[in-house]
């Protein structure tokens with residue numbers, strides 16, 4: 001049984017159903033639906049789509065990106081995506097409204113039974129403490145129901161309701177982020193220079209601890225529509241009681257008028273949500289319950305990317321679950337399931353450990369102030385770290401450093 005039909009849930013449901021497993025996919029909303037996100041995928045995420053057999057061409061409705069454009073102070077840095085054999089050479093963007101709908105449909109096509117408007121309220125456990133099913137409320141009447149299954153896969157996102165119901169808590173020492181976004185229709189995004197890249201603004205200012213640490217983004221969605229947002233670490237005390245929506249407004253008011261990121265061009269409502277980072281909820285497997293994606297705190301502490309990790313964890317979980325279900329219930333199956341936390345740890349653990357240290361350092365205003373004092377413009381270095389360590393962390397002998405050096409040679413003044 002899979003709880004939550006976001007990227008993690010629909011992906012794992014697809015793989016499992018294709019392998020012949022009877023999959024129940026429970027989702028509290030109804031598709032198609034809005035989902036607050038930046039809507040951007042790096043090549044790492046595109047690889048996951050291709051692995052699923054999805055057509056990622058522009059003809060199929062995906063907006064392609066060649067790399068990141070980083071605007072930092074007076075400088076603009078254009079970084080192509082890493083040239084790695086393990087990843088496609090482009091990123092994509094697409095609204096989560098369409099993206100999640102497409103993934104959920106794929107799961108249904110593969111044979112998963114999708115029950116929408118079904119809100120899981122907690123796990124059912126055996127007297128021995130093993131998760132054997134879930135309790136849920138169904139439909140507008142919120143009728144109580146329960147479902148049983150040999151295994152439950154928690155893909156319920158940042159709320160992690162299932163994990164909490166069996167006492168798997170968030171590790172408060174690990175980073176947590178927060179992000180807000182708004183769609184705009186903007187003439188700036190008819191410009192070919194602007195299109196073709198996912199754009200990040202280094203918006204940190206060492207003199208103002210309230211602004212630290214974070215970045216802004218503009219991810220084009222085609223037709224002059226753009227997803228503009230602000231992502232920040234929320235570990236630092238200065239972020240408590242912050243009105244993030246106001247922060248986004250304040251920051252966008254400072255962008256040039258002609259970019260058009262103004263109220264009159266806004267589409268829909270501002271949305272915001274938490275980003276659970278750096279494996280901040282573990283263990284990823286315990287007593288019949290597997291945690292995938294955001295439910296297991298799998299957002300990157302370097303750049304806030306979470307879709308690719310959610311889908312990667314889904315691919316791993318599906319392989320492990322298929323092998324485990326082929327074994328007799330008992331210790332042999334348990335041993336097979338233990339492979340899941342090991343495999344996600346091997347894939348992302350080292351990268352996230354490093355990311356957690358990175359988040360700790362940039363989350364300390366004192367360190368940032370010291371940097372300013374000694375004339376070190378750390379905000380100029382952060383984008384390099386983002387790029388150098390994201391997207392190519394799991395590639396053997398990746399060319400991240402070479403790319404950075406090449407990109408440094410192409411630094412240009414920020415167009416005004």
Ligand SMILES: Cc1cc2nc3c(=O)[nH]c(=O)nc-3n(C[C@H](O)[C@H](O)[C@H](O)COP(=O)(O)OP(=O)(O)OC[C@H]3O[C@@H](n4cnc5c(N)ncnc54)[C@H](O)[C@@H]3O)c2cc1C
Nearest residue numbers: 004006007008028037038039040120157179293294306307
């Ligand atoms: C503002 C913002 C911008 C972001 N931008 C990006 C970006 O550009 N690129 C990127 O890679 N990542 C981005 N992220 C992170 C990304 O959104 C997440 O990492 C990703 O959605 C995780 O996928 P998931 O399947 O684990 O969880 P989710 O996408 O959160 O899916 C969880 C699903 O479970 C359902 N659900 C929740 N609770 C229950 C319940 N009790 N019962 C039944 N169903 C339930 C939800 O309705 C949802 O469908 C952003 C996040 C935010 C907040």
